[in-house]
Amino acid sequence: MKNLIVVAGSLVIAFAFNFFLVPHGILSSGISGIAILLGIITPFDTGLLNLVLNLPLLILGYIKLGKKITINTMVCVVSLSLFLYLLPAITVTDNMLLSSIFGGVIGGIGIGIVMKYSGTSGGLDIIAIIVSRTSNFSVGLLLTGMNGVIVLISGAVFDWDIALYTLLSIYLTGKMIDKVHTDHIKLTMQIVTTKGEVIRDELLSSIYRGITIMNGYGGYTKEPKQIIMMIVTRYETLQIKEIVRKHDERAFINVYETVEVDGEFAQNMKS
Numbered sequence: 604m605k606n607l608i609v610v611a612g613s614l615v616i617a618f619a620f621n622f623f624l625v626p627h628g629i630l631s632s633g634i635s636g637i638a639i640l641l642g643i644i645t646p647f648d649t650g651l652l653n654l655v656l657n658l659p660l661l662i663l664g665y666i667k668l669g670k671k672i673t674i675n676t677m678v679c680v681v682s683l684s685l686f687l688y689l690l691p692a693i694t695v696t697d698n699m700l701l702s703s704i705f706g707g708v709i710g711g712i713g714i715g716i717v718m719k720y721s722g723t724s725g726g727l728d729i730i731a732i733i734v735s736r737t738s739n740f741s742v743g744l745l746l747t748g749m750n751g752v753i754v755l756i757s758g759a760v761f762d763w764d765i766a767l768y769t770l771l772s773i774y775l776t777g778k779m780i781d782k783v784h785t786d787h788i789k790l791t792m793q794i795v796t797t798k799g800e801v802i803r804d805e806l807l808s809s810i811y812r813g814i815t816i817m818n819g820y821g822g823y824t825k826e827p828k829q830i831i832m833m834i835v836t837r838y839e840t841l842q843i844k845e846i847v848r849k850h851d852e853r854a855f856i857n858v859y860e861t862v863e864v865d866g867e868f869a870q871n872m873k874s
Contacts, residue, residue: 605721622706625643679724704771796851
């Protein structure tokens with residue numbers, strides 16, 4: 604089911620590219636944007652370029668992010684490349700401003716859907732997530748910085764009008780990703796369980812976050828329990844819940860928004 608949702612998100616992204624961005628030479632963000640740029644200035648197909656450019660980053664994602672996220676990312680990359688190849692590049696409107704706006708918004712919705720279901724659209728998304736897991740920089744901030752390079756390239760290759768339209772599209776894409784995915788929001792997870800050690804071991808091998816464990820007991824049953832506390836992003840909550848439920852169906856999970864994180868945010872500060 605999740606893979607089908609990732610495929611649906613990929614179709615939305617491809618629709619935004621081929622119906623709004625590609626016909627006007629407006630670039631998208633990330634590796635897909637680079638693929639569009641190369642597709643415009645070379646005879647190679649955009650979909651094929653997108654697949655080739657993503658392959659080394661998929662290998663890096665498998666090493667750093669794990670099997671599940673990498674599989675969902677591969678589903679997105681392959682299906683997006685296929686949809687970019689199959690969907691014709693149609694000019695919906697001759698107005699470049701409207702194309703920038705709708706291409707950015709629709710593309711951001713598609714990427715947000717993919718990320719919401721434990722995937723990425725590949726490319727710079729993988730790099731940004733890996734870097735964010737070892738720093739206090741958000742994925743959105745990192746993507747904005749890296750995508751600024753694409754804007755500069757588009758300005759140099761084409762003209763600065765195209766670059767500014769591209770910048771507008773990238774900005775709207777980022778806003779829509781935040782609206783749908785909300786990965787930049789930090790959350791505190793408290794897990795009350797009787798399977799604390801086995802859950803702890805799998806979390807430490809799968810999630811690059813610090814973990815604090817406290818001992819407690821049930822107020823009614825007086826049964827000994829462990830309380831696991833973690834600061835995570837929304838991107839990681841689904842994976843953590845699945846790990847917890849695999850070992851303890853009756854575990855109590857409390858998730859609430861964290862206003863500020865002061866200190867290391869990675870696993871090397873686990874206690």
